[in-house]
Amino acid sequence: MLDRWAGYAAARDYPAHAFGAKIVGKLSAGGTVVVDNLFNSAISDEAETLQTASKVDTRAILVVPFLRAGRLRTIVYLNARQERHWSAEEVDSMEEIAERIRQLIERAEAEAAIAASEAEFRTFAQAMPNHVWAAAPDGLLNWFNERTYTYSGAKPGELDGTAWTKIVHHPEDVSAAGLAWQGALAAGKTYEAEFRIRSVDGVYRWHIARALPIRGANGKVIRWIGTNTDIHDQKIAIDALAVLNVTLEDRVAERTADRDRVWRNSQDMLAIVDASGVFRAVSPSVTKFWVGGPKSWLGAA
Secondary structure (H helix, E strand, O other): OOEEOOOOOOOOOHHHHHHHHHHHHHOOOOOOEEEEEOOOEEEEOHHHHHHHHHHOOOOOOEEEEEEOOOOEEEEEEEEHHHHHHOOOOHHHHHHHHHHHHHHHHHHHHHHHHHHHHHHHHHHHHOOOOOOEEEEEEOEEEEEOOOOHHHHHOOOOOOEEEEEEHHHOOOOOOHHHHHHHHHHHHHOOOOOOEEEEEEEEOOEEEEEEEEEEEOOOOOOOOEEEEEEEOHHHHHHHHHHHHHHHHHHHHHHHHHHHHHHHHHHHHHOOOOOEEEOOOOEEEEEOHHHHHHHOOHOOOOOOO
16 A cells, blocks of 8 residues: 655645545545545544644545555545535546556556566576577577687677577578578468588587577567577587498308308307207308207207
8 A cells, every 4th residue: 555645835745644545545445536525525634634634734635546456556646725616627637647657657667667577588598508589579690698609709789699500500401491580470380400500710510509489468579589509519429320330230140151051061060059958059060060950959858
């Protein structure tokens, strides 16, 4: 609730209750208080109201309340030393002025909240170890954190718009990254792509870029917030593992082929015997020397 009202004729503030529970109650309910004579009105017949009116030398008042979240926050207040009849036009004008002031206050508060939120975001973004960037709803990039500039060697403004694709992307990655970005913009969905970014010393390192659409109260995208995370070491390790797997498969195949050739061509009698002494396989050379062939004993205990 509103805590204090100012009286123009007094060099001090007065607590809200000094104007009486009836007046404060109506204002708290969102009603405009119109009193032609405070000393001759049912809403102002309380002792506190009359005492305060005498102190501030006031007879007539016109008060429009501002409520926020159902609570009385402030007022727009007119008074007169003499009894005065407030016309309907005056009341309407006062309420219109109060509404405009309310809108200005709310706009100023909203702008202050946005500015505070923006400052908080930038502080957070500057502290992150990744590249952080922002883009307008149309996808044109318009902000980067300092880490991005330090990494790329670009100066503020040089990466804005679509310039980032020309300055930091590997030529082989530009097309795919651009198509993925256009697709995300069209669908209003999360953007994700892997590409190489050139550092200030000319070395390309793999990064994964992700961007989220930030939506306003009406559901429309109002900006994009993105990050580039260095995944070069992981990428190289995964690629090396893939090569190793292919190489290993080839080596296993070669070793198997070598073993089979030895098995087939060896003049020695070779056999595979399990732990219980049972012959499971014999090389072709065995059939040249074993009377009756290996089938007569292969698999026998």
